[in-house]
Amino acid sequence: MDALFTGLLKSGAPWGILCAALLAAVVALWRRSVQLSDKLYDLATSQVKQSAEVHGTLTNALKELEELRRCLK
Amino acid sequence: MPEVSDPKRDQRDDTEVFSIGTILVKMRAVSREEVRRVLEEQSKMSSDELLGELLVRRGIITEAQLEVALDAQRGLRSRKPHVRALAAADLASRASSGVRNLTARVGEAISDSRRKRTGEAYPAVTALLLAEKKDA
Numbered sequence: 001m002d003a004l005f006t007g008l009l010k011s012g013a014p015w016g017i018l019c020a021a022l023l024a025a026v027v028a029l030w031r032r033s034v035q036l037s038d039k040l041y042d043l044a045t046s047q048v049k050q051s052a053e054v055h056g057t058l059t060n061a062l063k064e065l066e067e068l069r070r071c072l073k
Numbered sequence: 074m075p076e077v078s079d080p081k082r083d084q085r086d087d088t089e090v091f092s093i094g095t096i097l098v099k100m101r102a103v104s105r106e107e108v109r110r111v112l113e114e115q116s117k118m119s120s121d122e123l124l125g126e127l128l129v130r131r132g133i134i135t136e137a138q139l140e141v142a143l144d145a146q147r148g149l150r151s152r153k154p155h156v157r158a159l160a161a162a163d164l165a166s167r168a169s170s171g172v173r174n175l176t177a178r179v180g181e182a183i184s185d186s187r188r189k190r191t192g193e194a195y196p197a198v199t200a201l202l203l204a205e206k207k208d209a
Binding site: 033034038044047051054055058 | 098101157158168171176179185189
């Protein structure tokens with residue numbers, strides 16, 4: 001990839017420089033999309049973990065409420 | 074497209090494996106206890122039946138739920154970052170929806186207890202009791 005980029009630039013031709021610029025832009029966009037995907041993955045997995053914790057707490061609360069209801073009967 | 078490799082992420086992905094049981098628990102399709110019980114049964118069995126298949130055969134989950142979980146597993150194990158991210162986001166959305174349902178159930182249980190405590194749940198009996206109290 002780097003060799004292609006350097007080759008295009010070194011060609012000195014306008015189309016070569018244009019292609020090199022386009023290639024650089026595409027690579028930058030691809031890298032950014034990978035970074036954002038990784039960030040989304042991290043956020044989503046952390047959300048799954050948090051949901052599991054909240055779910056556990058709520059399940060316990062529900063059990064305690066059921067217990068309380070039985071005691072009040 | 075060039076492959077952008079992040080050694081830290083690759084290393085983490087090798088260790089962070091989502092099993093079908095874990096995914097089904099996170100989807101709120103089964104409880105940890107049910108998975109543990111079926112895994113114990115599976116270890117005692119001579120056949121090579123998979124956990125998901127056993128859970129379907131026991132009627133704990135439906136085939137559709139198993140399909141969703143298998144899709145999520147394929148996505149989470151994908152090498153493509155956007156596929157992995159979307160699978161994780163889908164799982165997060167399912168987990169949040171489970172929490173929302175449970176929150177609603179807790180809310181209902183609290184209002185029910187409150188209604189019973191204040192007599193709202195039994196208006197006729199409460200009226201009689203109040204009348205008796207007044208007479209006394």
